[in-house]
Amino acid sequence: MDFFDTFPEPAPPPEPAPAPPRPAWVRPDAALPAAMAENAILVHEERLAIAIGGLSVYPNGFDFSIHIRTRDDSEEINPHGRRRDYVRNTVRADTDPEQNLRVGVLFADGRRAASNQPRPHDTPDNEADPDEVVLLSSRGGGGGRSYDLTYWIHPLPPDGAxxxxxxxxxxxVTEARCELDGAAIRAAAEKAVQLWPDEPLRGWVGEPR
Structure with missing residues (x-):
């Protein structure tokens, strides 16, 4: 008998667990969004500008971009609180998250959400109240004098601002606002193209998509 034949056969690998249902608030993977050119400058100062970029509207929500520009050459301004001082070649973090960039949304019916509030995927079941507004930072980056960030909002808004x-x-910047047209966003959602049904999220660990 061969040496290795004396060892027991390894147990077969377990069957993969079925993927959980796809949360209703997740941005679709299998849809082509409709574009809306909703550009608006919120802040335009001597050394800082913040603007809202165009919207990408999906059947269950929309995302929009925030563009940050600065003229300061000595220190990198980071919206998440980290600063790089190019003169001293150091990086420091602001300790108070309330000092960092915060983004919020308010629907015409009074529902609202903010980027510094608990997120649906922080809950045990990764779900949210169907009527709750979800606002998530979905992607973005930058450095130096330029940052571009994208935020996802679910569901589609009602008519109104x-x-x-x-x-x-x-x-x-204590507070800066701009208004979008809820009816126009809903109309754009009708032009989004669902290519095929979205699949369950394999490997879902609660991260925004």
Whole structure:
């Protein structure tokens, strides 16, 4: 008998667990969004500008971009609180998250959400109340004098004003607002193309998509 034949056969690998149901608030993977050119400058100061970029509207929500520009050459301004001082070649973190960039949304019916509030995927079942507004930072980056960030909002808003609110206390921005047209966003959603049904999220660990 061969040496290795004396060892017991390894147990077969377990069957993969079925994927959980796809949360209703997740941005679709299998849809082509409709574009809306909703550009608006919220802040335009001597050394800092913040603007809202175009919207990408999906059947169950929309995302929009925030563009940050600065003229300061000595220190990198980071919306998440880290600063790089190019003169001293150091990086430091602001300890108070309330000083960092905060983004909020207010629907015409009073529902609202903010980027510094608990997220649905922080809950045990990864779900949210169907009527709850979800606002998530979905992607973005930058450095130096330029940052571009994207935020996802679910569900589609009712008719009326959709107010985007930005605060950045570390940069002296207490609150800046702009209004989008909820009816126009809903109309754009009708032009989004669902290519095929979205599949369950394999490997779902609660991260925004």
């Amino acid at each position: 959709v107010t985007i609110v930005v605060s950045w206390l570390a940069q002296g």
